[in-house]
Amino acid sequence: MQVSEQETASRQAAQQLEAFLGRRQEQIAQQWADAALFRTVFTASRDEAVDAAKAVVDALAAVAASGRLEDITAPGFTPVREQLARMAASRTRAGFAPARIADEVADLREPVTGLLRGEQADLSDACLQESLLSLTVLMGTLRLVVMETALSTGEELIARQRQQLLEVATPVINLWEGIVAVPLIGTLDSARSQVVMESLLEAIVSERARYAILDITGVPTVDSLVAQHLMKTVAAARLMGAECIVSGIRPAIAQTIVHLGIDLGTIVTRTSLADALAYALGRQAGDAAPRTPVGVTRR
Secondary structure, eight states, rough: OOHHHHHHHHHHHHHHHHHHHHHHHHHHHHTTTTTTHHHHHHHHOOOHHHHHHHHHHHHHHHHHHHTTOTTOOOOHHHHHHHHHHHHHHHHHTTTOOHHHHHHHHTTTTTHHHHHHHHHHSSSOOHHHHHHHHHHHHHHHHHHHHHHHHHHHHHHHHHHHHHHHHHHHHHHEEEEEETEEEEEEESSOOHHHHHHHHHHHHHHHHEEEEEEEEEEEEEOOOOOHHHHHHHHHHHHHHHTOOEEEEEEOOOHHHHHHHHHOOOOOOOOOEEHHHHHHHHHHHHHHHHHHHOOOTTOOOOO
16 A cells, blocks of 8 residues: 555656746856856757757656656657757767766756756745655656767767778879879778778779779788688779779788789789889770781881
8 A cells, every 4th residue: 555655656757847847947147058068059049059958857847747747758859859969969969978978967957956946945844855856856757868969979979980991091182194092001900991892992983093003011910810801892993994903012011922822813903102103004005006906018
């Protein structure tokens, strides 16, 4: 019986909290608009911050109405998840850790608690404490939702930055008409090799290149995995109609390739980028030279 009474009291407190949030939406939003979490994100105008705060208050009221105060997956949070993600992303880009963002969410509870105490001052201590407990739980859940979106946004930001760094670290250079080159520096792992392949193939199409040079002068070591990535890239370039040349084969790398038993016999290799360019230019000149018809002797 005691449990049933407690559940009934909790449901009533959640319903009262829903009604309170609906009545005090404007006042809560006005106070939240000046809080760091809203003020530093919605900088175009204060009205924008107020509208964003109202949307969050409405979401909290919907969660309270459902009685799922501790559920971060409650449907009431759905309409504002994108907005919360935007807020979390803005604070993350500003250099704030998820813990700091969580503290800013926690700061939102104080003005709401003040309004709730003032409105329910005439109620019994037990009723007031039940309402405050429901509010604390609900605001704690909001904090978890923002933390979840902040962590997710942070991971997406890191992944996006890593992708951008990979692209910057693997530029495709147009050396000559019909000749492109990719100077590789650092370790060539699976993720980076995929970027190299995609960037090179796009350059072959856009530049209408017939020759592509992969310069590995800046690659510290070549093992079987690196060799496999290079061979896949060469094969993909051939499918696009371009001949691929690997340059930067230093003596130490040549010995390593031999010791590993890696067969690069089908790949054109050159010691330096200059040698590779000279080879490509020579091939282009040969391709451009007029051909003598079969059976005709050139004088």
